[in-house]
Amino acid sequence: MKEILEGSHAVAEAARLCRPQVISAYPITPQTHIVEALAQMVADCKVDADYICVESEFSALSACIGASAAGSRTYSATTSQGLALMYEVCFNAAGMRLPIVMTIANRAMSAPLSIWNDQQDSISLRDSGWIQFYAEDNQEAFDLHILAYRVCEDHAILLPAFVCFDGFILSHTYEPVEIPTQEEIDAYLPAFNPYQRLDAQDPISFGMYATPDYYLEFRYETQQAMLRAKEAIMKYGALFGEHFGRDYSALIEGYHLEDAEIALVAMGSVCGTVKDAIDEMRAEGKKVGLLKIRCFRPFPGDEIAEALSHVRTVAILDKNISLGSKGAVGLEIKDVLYGSDIDVYDYIIGLGGRDIRKKDIKAVVDLAEKGSGDMFYGLREELL
Amino acid sequence: MVDRTIENFECGHRACGGCGAATAVRMILKGAGEDVIVVSPTGCLEVFTTPYPETAWKVPWIHSLFENAAAVASGIESSLKKQGRNEKVLVIGGDGATVDIGMLCLSGAFERNHDITYICYDNEAYMNTGIQRSGATPFDASTSTSPAGACSMGNKHQKKDVPAILAAHGSPYVATATMAYPTDLMKKVETAVNTPGACYIQVHAPCCTGWGFEGHQTIAVGKLAVETGLWVNYEMVNGTVKKAKKVKRKPVEEYLSVQKRFRHLFKPQKNLEEIAKIQAIADANAAKFGIDL
Numbered sequence: 001m002k003e004i005l006e007g008s009h010a011v012a013e014a015a016r017l018c019r020p021q022v023i024s025a026y027p028i029t030p031q032t033h034i035v036e037a038l039a040q041m042v043a044d045c046k047v048d049a050d051y052i053c054v055e056s057e058f059s060a061l062s063a064c065i066g067a068s069a070a071g072s073r074t075y076s077a078t079t080s081q082g083l084a085l086m087y088e089v090c091f092n093a094a095g096m097r098l099p100i101v102m103t104i105a106n107r108a109m110s111a112p113l114s115i116w117n118d119q120q121d122s123i124s125l126r127d128s129g130w131i132q133f134y135a136e137d138n139q140e141a142f143d144l145h146i147l148a149y150r151v152c153e154d155h156a157i158l159l160p161a162f163v164c165f166d167g168f169i170l171s172h173t174y175e176p177v178e179i180p181t182q183e184e185i186d187a188y189l190p191a192f193n194p195y196q197r198l199d200a201q202d203p204i205s206f207g208m209y210a211t212p213d214y215y216l217e218f219r220y221e222t223q224q225a226m227l228r229a230k231e232a233i234m235k236y237g238a239l240f241g242e243h244f245g246r247d248y249s250a251l252i253e254g255y256h257l258e259d260a261e262i263a264l265v266a267m268g269s270v271c272g273t274v275k276d277a278i279d280e281m282r283a284e285g286k287k288v289g290l291l292k293i294r295c296f297r298p299f300p301g302d303e304i305a306e307a308l309s310h311v312r313t314v315a316i317l318d319k320n321i322s323l324g325s326k327g328a329v330g331l332e333i334k335d336v337l338y339g340s341d342i343d344v345y346d347y348i349i350g351l352g353g354r355d356i357r358k359k360d361i362k363a364v365v366d367l368a369e370k371g372s373g374d375m376f377y378g379l380r381e382e383l384l
Numbered sequence: 385m386v387d388r389t390i391e392n393f394e395c396g397h398r399a400c401g402g403c404g405a406a407t408a409v410r411m412i413l414k415g416a417g418e419d420v421i422v423v424s425p426t427g428c429l430e431v432f433t434t435p436y437p438e439t440a441w442k443v444p445w446i447h448s449l450f451e452n453a454a455a456v457a458s459g460i461e462s463s464l465k466k467q468g469r470n471e472k473v474l475v476i477g478g479d480g481a482t483v484d485i486g487m488l489c490l491s492g493a494f495e496r497n498h499d500i501t502y503i504c505y506d507n508e509a510y511m512n513t514g515i516q517r518s519g520a521t522p523f524d525a526s527t528s529t530s531p532a533g534a535c536s537m538g539n540k541h542q543k544k545d546v547p548a549i550l551a552a553h554g555s556p557y558v559a560t561a562t563m564a565y566p567t568d569l570m571k572k573v574e575t576a577v578n579t580p581g582a583c584y585i586q587v588h589a590p591c592c593t594g595w596g597f598e599g600h601q602t603i604a605v606g607k608l609a610v611e612t613g614l615w616v617n618y619e620m621v622n623g624t625v626k627k628a629k630k631v632k633r634k635p636v637e638e639y640l641s642v643q644k645r646f647r648h649l650f651k652p653q654k655n656l657e658e659i660a661k662i663q664a665i666a667d668a669n670a671a672k673f674g675i676d677l
Contacts, residue, residue, distance in 0.1 A: 021466040035608040049461040055492030062452035062489065066423070066459025069446055074459070092448055198460060200471045202420045207447035208434035213478055217641060270439065 002178050008033030009139040010177040011077070011103050011163075014145035016047045017185040018101070020075035021192070022067035024052040026060045028082040030167035031105040035077055039252055042061040049075075057082035060335045061089040068098040069206050071197035073149070076100065079167055080121045086123070087123070090332070093160050095222065095291040096207055097195075099152035100160040101145060102130075105167040106268065106319075108352040111381025116353020117167045123296075123320040124125060125330045129222050131161035131229055134267040137234035140174040140294075141165040143240065146189055147248055150236040155231050157196045159222070166269040168353070180244060188243045229297045251295035252303055256282060262287025262365055263308055266317040270356050277361035288365055293329065301336040308337065314344045315368035317356070321348045325353045326374060345373020354378060386417040386574055396438035398432040402599020404589035404606060405429055405505040407562035409476055412503055412587070413443065420472045421446070421460055421571045425453035425481035428512040429505065444471075451485040453477050454493035454502060461498045473500040473575045479520035480510045483546045484588075484627045493551035494582045501576040501583045504546070515594040519544040519676060521610030522614070524658055525645045527594075532648035537658050542665065548584055556581040558620040562588035564606025568617060568629070575619075596644020605643035608639040613666035616673045628673040637661045 005013070012034050015023070023042070025035040042051045054060045056080050064074040078086065085103060089225055093100055102120055104122045108114040133148060135141035141163065148161040165171060196204060210218055234249050241247030255275050257263060264274050271292045281288045293300070308314055314337065318327020325331065330346030337344055343370045350356040364377060392413040394416040397408040405428060413420070430447045438619050446458045461473045472515060482490060493500065509527045510516040516520040521539045526532040530539040530645045531606040551558045557579040561569040576583035588640045590605040592598065597605055600672045609615035611634045616630035637659060640646040649662075670676050 022462045024459060024462075048466075050464055050466050052458060052496070054458070055495070056488055058452065059455035059458070059489050059492050062448060062455035063459030063462065065448050065452075066446070066461075067454035067463035068459075069456075070421070070460040070463035070467075072463035074463075088449055089452065096448070119610060124385065198421045198471075200444060202443040203442060205434055205439040205441050205445045208436040208439060209447075210436045211429060213438050 002176050004174050005177045006033060006172060006174050007140065007165060008105070008172065009037050010138045010142045011145065011165070011192050012037035012041065013179055014142045015075045016199055016251055017182060018146060018149050018189060019073065020049050021049070021072035022052065022064065022074045023049045023076070024060045024067065024074065025076050026078070026082060028057065030080055030107060030171045031077045031079045031082070031339050033171065034103060034105070038281040056083045058089060061086045061093060064100045065093050065096065065098055068100050069198050071128070071194045073192035074100050075102070077103035077105065079105040080109055081130045083121045084109065090125050090128040090130060093334065096219065097158040097222070097225070097330060098160060099158055101148045102153060102160065102162055103145070104162045104164040106164050107173045114352040117169050118319040118353070119164065119318040120351070122164045124163050126163070126257045126297055128380040129159060129226065130297065131295070132158055133161065133163045134164065134168065134253060134269040134293065135165040135294055136172055136269060136292065138173070139177050142169060142177050142179070143244070143248065147233070147236055147240050150189050151229060151232045153192060153383040154232050157225055157232050158195055159225055159229060160265070169202065169269045184243065188240065216241060216339070225338065226298045230300065233295060248294070250303070251300035252307060253292040253294060254307055255290040255292065257289035257307060258289055259287060259357050260311055262313045262315065262368060263289050263291050263311040264295060264315050264317060264361065264365070265291045267296060267329065268319070270317060270319070270350065273356055273358060274361050277358040280358065281362060281365065299332055301332070304333065305336045308342065311342060314342055315364050315373065316344070316345055316346045317349050317364065319350050321351070340356070343368070343371065346355065347373060347375065347377040349377040354379070386415065388570060389415050390414055390418065392442040394440040394442055394491070398435065398520070399428070400593050400599065402592040402602045404563050404591055406432070406505055407602070408505050408569065408587050411563060411569045412617045413475060413556050413574050415570035416472060416474050416577050419470065420474050420577070423453045423457045423460065423473070423475045424484060426450035427478035429476060429478065431512055435514065438521040450481055452489050453481060455487060455489040457500045458493045458496065458498045461500050475500060475502040477504060478511070479504055479506045479508060480518040483519040483544050491553065494550050494555055494584070497554065497581045498501070499580055499582070501573070501585070503573070504586045505585050505589040506592060507589045509594055511594045519571065519608040524649065524662060526648055527645065538572045538648065546660050547584060547620065551620050552586045553634050554623070555584055556622055559585045560615070560617050561585055561587070562606045563616060564588070564603045564610065564611060564616060565617065594645070596647070597642055601642065605642060608642070612636045612639040613670045613675060614662070616638055616669050616675055618673055625673065628675050630675050630677045632677045633666070633670060636666050
């Protein structure tokens with residue numbers, strides 16, 4: 001059934017339909033509407049979950065680790081400072097191979113304090129071993145949660161996942177969202193079947209320490225699982241299409257990319273604006289296209305190199321900055337296009353909730369055409 | 385009563401000979417029974433029991449991080465409840481992980497009153513990293529970050545009273561114990577795991593390496609702590625002290641003089657003024673809990 005839903009409520013519906021047994025969360029703007037909605041669902045017996053109102057994000061994810069290790073499907077949601085407080089817990093959950101799914105309502109990092117959107121928070125956890133999905137709209141945000149559980153809980157994967165959607169821009173915006181029935185979700189997503197669990201009948205030790213004789217292999221195995229996750233996303237993304245009519249078998253998407261001379265690369269909600277800008281630029285005769293990255297970890301490098309192989313110029317919109325270097329997406333794209341003769345330019349844009357409008361997209365394309373890039377876009381010179 | 389002959393803590397682990405914590409944990413598992421899941425934060429216990437691929441634990445066991453054991457235990461309890469399972473959830477962690485860095489998670493778990501038992505083996509400093517002071521280090525103890533010196537008498541502060549803090553959270557059962565009195569320890573663990581809600585036991589666990597005594601003296605040192613009144617074994621039920629072990633008190637010197645961490649109080653000459661301050665702590669304990677025979 002199609003409903004007009006706030007993004008946060010669409011995500012809460014997705015979480016509910018995935019039948020989590022333990023929800024553990026701590027409120028933080030702009031994630032609050034998700035966890036409030038879930039708390040109400042628990043209060044109304046609409047989801048059979050234990051909801052732990054923890055005292056911090058650090059404990060929110062720590063409780064998910066315990067709950068998942070004991071054999072329950074778990075869910076949490078956070079953003080920005082809350083995610084930063086979870087930093088070591090994120091690495092730990094991935095290293096322990098626990099398939100926790102967590103929503104990130106993307107928000108800028110302090111200082112200065114900002115509750116508004118960019119993607120610095122989740123990008124900063126790119127090395128933690130979590131699968132990272134980025135949603136363009138609320139339908140995709142809804143769908144990616146269902147897909148995430150299916151992928152993460154596969155015994156060949158056993159990794160946690162962030163489903164990232166832009167704070168306020170999506171989380172507080174109403175859009176029509178197709179909500180499948182519980183039966184339809186159940187037909188796609190089977191009940192959680194833990195690979196191993198804490199059980200007095202079959203005692204095992206979780207989270208032992210590894211000496212230099214063993215540590216390297218643990219990290220290698222986790223990397224291999226991350227690489228296998230790419231195949232799993234393709235497989236379960238295609239299966240998602242068969243069940244629900246929306247195909248997620250690719251980790252990237254193109255928009256007017258086939259014949260493009262200039263390709264924009266972006267993640268998340270800005271892709272919608274980019275598509276509108278491309279329509280207008282195409283009408284003016286400019287051969288511009290978009291490459292949207294839906295899954296940043298595992299990084300679909302080969303697919304991106306292939307999709308961009310024919311373009312002359314690439315302009316990356318990075319809603320993050322690796323201070324002292326470049327934007328994280330830009331670095332990845334430059335890596336996969338190394339040795340090609342494509343001009344690749346990175347633009348740090350929209351940090352801390354600065355609007356990205358169609359005219360900004362067009363201005364970025366103009367800059368790239370002139371060979372000007374690897375820069376912050378849209379600086380207010382009078383403040384500098 | 386549970387079967388005290390069970391041995392769920394395998395020998396052959398890598399603790400120091402004479403480790404008070406290792407003996408304490410063996411007794412704790414005898415008190416807790418078979419249907420138990422143990423959570424350990426990072427620390428000596430975690431390190432000496434689980435170098436991959438070896439484990440000393442014959443019960444399900446999990447280590448996540450240093451400061452999150454109480455939160456992990458909260459999640460396990462919640463998870464078991466949802467699955468209709470009835471294993472007991474037991475945390476066994478050191479004093480640094482409990483009274484310092486894990487305080488946030490501990491407070492949260494006790495405020496929410498999860499059905500867990502949290503046991504702190506208290507060896508009164510960060511032993512795993514090389515004997516640095518913690519919030520549980522006693523007054524005047526010399527540690528590697530509160531060393532005695534020309535202008536220092538060691539640790540300047542008294543132990544943080546975590547049992548009182550957790551009792552103030554509304555915990556139904558809070559107790560102190562020591563590995564030197566194993567029957568009492570096992571009984572208290574059994575009481576705690578069978579009391580619904582978040583229960584806490586702080587267990588005095590002398591550390592021969594960190595405190596500076598011979599490994600064969602561990603039990604004797606543990607007993608002296610109680611006999612001098614510097615450690616009081618008591619039970620608090622719903623916030624009220626119900627039982628405290630009475631003793632014919634010995635002077636604190638007898639406890640202090642057998643440990644290198646207090647050597648500066650006796651050499652080059654006896655520091656009567658400082659020893660009197662520590663005696664005053666024991667006297668205050670005795671008055672507070674009425675332990676004098």
